[in-house]
Amino acid sequence: MTSRTALVVEDERTINDALAQRLRAEGYTVEQAFDGPSAVELARSLRPDVVLLDVMLPGFDGLEVCRRIQADRPVPVLMLTARDDEADVLVGLGVGADDYLTKPFSMREVVARVAALLRRVERAAALADERPAVIRVGGVSIDPGARRTTVADEAVHLTPTEFDLLLSLAREAGQVLTRERLLREVWDWGDSWGSASAARTVDSHVKALRSKVGAARIRTVHGVGYALEDLP
Structure with missing residues (x-):
């Protein structure tokens, strides 16, 4: 099976490294970004299968990152947010995020959510063929x-x-x-x-x-x- 590629976008290096390490242990190829502009550039060149995206980022925030990468090509996005405010969540969903997790989260749940997003993409592709x-x-x-x-x-x-x-x-x-x-x-x-x-x-x-x-x-x-x- 071809390895899936994940892009982890998180400015807190400890969290970013922990996410990357866990996803690599699960068999994913992982690239990391720590700010908005580099995330957009990596998404364009890397064309990842899934993006894990923090909302609060330097350069410009995760919402703008999501807008730009979704405008370039559709990709599943799991947003990571420190706030569980409904308005913030709805804005994230409105710019193209597929799912969200509120910090603090368990690595087990992150892996499960990412796997579920990718299964849905495969299911949608199969449905299109039918x-x-x-x-x-x-x-x-x-x-x-x-x-x-x-x-x-x-x-x-x-x-x-x-x-x-x-x-x-x-x-x-x-x-x-x-x-x-x-x-x-x-x-x-x-x-x-x-x-x-x-x-x-x-x-x-x-x-x-x-x-x-x-x-x-x-x-x-x-x-x-x-x-x-x-x-x-």
């Missing part, structure tokens, strides 16, 4: 093969995670999908990841998705999960 039928739920149209979405005939840009989340909800429109099921289907997480942070991950992505497809289209069933409604 050319599945377009799914329509009210005014929302989803093309799983081309990974395109329109709302009321207008194209909507979704991050890879937002697209997978919408697709899962659309496949069983009107039915309530639990957070645990969404974590398995969209994030490829195991049952052992049923923590409060995991639930917040789902909630944050749903909120970001609502801002793009319309809040009324995704119904919340408190304490359970979410359902996609058939609205024009």
